Amino acid sequence: MSAATTAAGSACSPRTIQVELSANPYPVVIGEGVLARLGEQVRELGFKAGTKVLVVTNPDVDTHYGDVVLASLRTAGLAAEQLVIEAGEDQKTPATVALIHEAAFRQRLERGSLIVALGGGVVGDMAGFAAATWLRGIAVVQVPTTLLAMVDAAIGGKTGVNHPGGKNLIGAFHQPRLVLIDPATLATLPQREFRAGMAEVIKYGVIGDPELFSALEAAGDLSTIEAVGPALLQTLLERSAAAKARVVAADEREGGLRAILNYGHTLGHVVETLCGYGTFLHGEAVAIGMVAAGEIALAMGLWTPADQARQRALVVAAGLPQRWPDLDGAAVLACLQGDKKVRDGQVRFVLPTAIGSVEIRSDVSAETILAALERLP
Amino acid sequence: MSAATTAAGSACSPRTIQVELSANPYPVVIGEGVLARLGEQVRELGFKAGTKVLVVTNPDVDTHYGDVVLASLRTAGLAAEQLVIEAGEDQKTPATVALIHEAAFRQRLERGSLIVALGGGVVGDMAGFAAATWLRGIAVVQVPTTLLAMVDAAIGGKTGVNHPGGKNLIGAFHQPRLVLIDPATLATLPQREFRAGMAEVIKYGVIGDPELFSALEAAGDLSTIEAVGPALLQTLLERSAAAKARVVAADEREGGLRAILNYGHTLGHVVETLCGYGTFLHGEAVAIGMVAAGEIALAMGLWTPADQARQRALVVAAGLPQRWPDLDGAAVLACLQGDKKVRDGQVRFVLPTAIGSVEIRSDVSAETILAALERLP
Structure with a gap:
């Protein structure tokens, strides 16, 4: 088992790196502008038109990229809704995960539904953990918008929240179905x-x-x-x-x-x-x-x-x-x-x-x- | 993949049924008196002397079997502690799981530690879910003491808690390492x-x-x-x-x-x-x-x-x-x-x-x- 890098046609095309897990391999797609192609990419994973998708994001990221992401998903025929949560490190708690579960319940997410984590590591950890624990595990796609999340947190399936006694003590391993990395989103990242x-x-x-x-x-x-x-x-x-x-x-x-x-x-x-x-x-x-x-x-x-x-x-x-x-x-x-x-x-x-x-x-x-x-x- | 029943030496010996999962097979041991042999059985799984074990149970079951279980674990050299929780269906909530996490934190459970779920389906579901989500998953042994849990909930790795909108909406798949069934514990079960x-x-x-x-x-x-x-x-x-x-x-x-x-x-x-x-x-x-x-x-x-x-x-x-x-x-x-x-x-x-x-x-x-x-x- 190893990671293979697939060369793309031109320098501007996205590159795909495969995470070669035996049970559930998944692609990491990296390239300028891929954010607007999220919907297509999700459909390529096998999610049918009409699949319910819950996009979890935070206010800043929503301001910059929320519309692009929702439009891309909806254009691809997916029934996408959005939940905006505060996502500072001190909001990385079971209480915030409960908010995501509430949204999942309101949208009546089913076992074949999908959660998209759009944001930094905190959003990815919490949305990933919420997906891991809703209906005993539904699919998640990680769309990291910070450098930290792109190079680390979004890949590998670690999800979780903090406990007063330590970071990430509560969590689960839950591999994403896809990681989509658009370097263009770093333009709005604080230095x-x-x-x-x-x-x-x-x-x-x-x-x-x-x-x-x-x-x-x-x-x-x-x-x-x-x-x-x-x-x-x-x-x-x-x-x-x-x-x-x-x-x-x-x-x-x-x-x-x-x-x-x-x-x-x-x-x-x-x-x-x-x-x-x-x-x-x-x-x-x-x-x-x-x-x-x-x-x-x-x-x-x-x-x-x-x-x-x-x-x-x-x-x-x-x-x-x-x-x-x-x-x-x-x-x-x-x-x-x-x-x-x-x-x-x-x-x-x-x-x-x-x-x-x-x-x-x-x-x-x-x-x-x-x-x-x-x-x- | 199928379940094999191993014939025991005599009618009184426990029987072992193997749950033949490819990644993590585990035994279901059924027999009068096996409760007092929990410690040995846990050691046979490969847990070393000194391993921290948190036994989660409810007040009734504790009254009848808490001492036997703790003594068996400690005699086998395991560092066992106990947490008694109220475990009615209406206590099957994230808040109760948080109490188990608190106990896990106090006992400083590590990745190699073990949670034992001693009780009915509610205890098994919550202790199992707490184990699934502590340090992204630690081992759990299911010791069901109700007929319902023995024949159903304890086997198969379903864990979870209720949401106001429905049963078991929050949960995870987390297979136990062992299921230990002692029919003698049914003697104290309400009709x-x-x-x-x-x-x-x-x-x-x-x-x-x-x-x-x-x-x-x-x-x-x-x-x-x-x-x-x-x-x-x-x-x-x-x-x-x-x-x-x-x-x-x-x-x-x-x-x-x-x-x-x-x-x-x-x-x-x-x-x-x-x-x-x-x-x-x-x-x-x-x-x-x-x-x-x-x-x-x-x-x-x-x-x-x-x-x-x-x-x-x-x-x-x-x-x-x-x-x-x-x-x-x-x-x-x-x-x-x-x-x-x-x-x-x-x-x-x-x-x-x-x-x-x-x-x-x-x-x-x-x-x-x-x-x-x-x-x-």
């Missing part, structure tokens, strides 16, 4: 969120794609969509999606390999939790977490100061934070113990060994962790 | 609940097991556990579990064949919904629903008055209700449209064609339905 998404792109470079890492280094400035430019943007979307698809295909439910996608996330979650959700964007916390993981790898002799410097430089080039916040050591350790990535009480860290390669370690002592965090500038 | 469970046993007879149907007819009185006796009890538990296992193995997610298990349920749900949850027990509503489905089959010329009379006689022998309540026809039709078993707006009925055989029909007109219901005594 800070664009940068946060870039953290996950850098992650793919470090964990397995040195070529992507070098391409990012060559760009110099990664802090705005204009600086990145359309060609590199399409490339990094494709390479990130392909990387994610490969890992997901090899390990659908995070038994082993998929854990490498958590690079930067273990300590990133600590930062998010202890600083309070909302202080840092997820991608910003991941950037800090990657630099911190790099410091632990350095302390353990797993990788070199030069590679740590390259990683840090890329984080800086993307305009991302990399300073470890002033957190109480005991609180950090307690928070790590509450993290989902604990197995048999042991915290599992994804640590870099080179640009393009990581290792999973369960033998990182509390002393090593705290000393490395102390050492961070 | 009315025992009878309600018998409705599902009769269902297995009608949909595919004429031999079981005849065995039930031969018993004469099915209305109490004493009248049924231990030998027939073990037989009907085994045959029901085997029937359920066979159907589930052939159709894990209710794409086709599994729909036959809904025999009596489509109209049963209407009765439950329109009379208000709690007026009838689920099994009682199913009994009414089977007789009503039989009447529709009769009206369509699908089966004979003699078979309808045999079905009705067995329902009466089990002390179950069979009279259709006085419901508004328009409300019945509206409720059918809201049922999960609607596909493309068409209500799908499971209709009997003989004792031991059913058909799925989407061509039952509103007139036929209402006329048949009118005709019911």
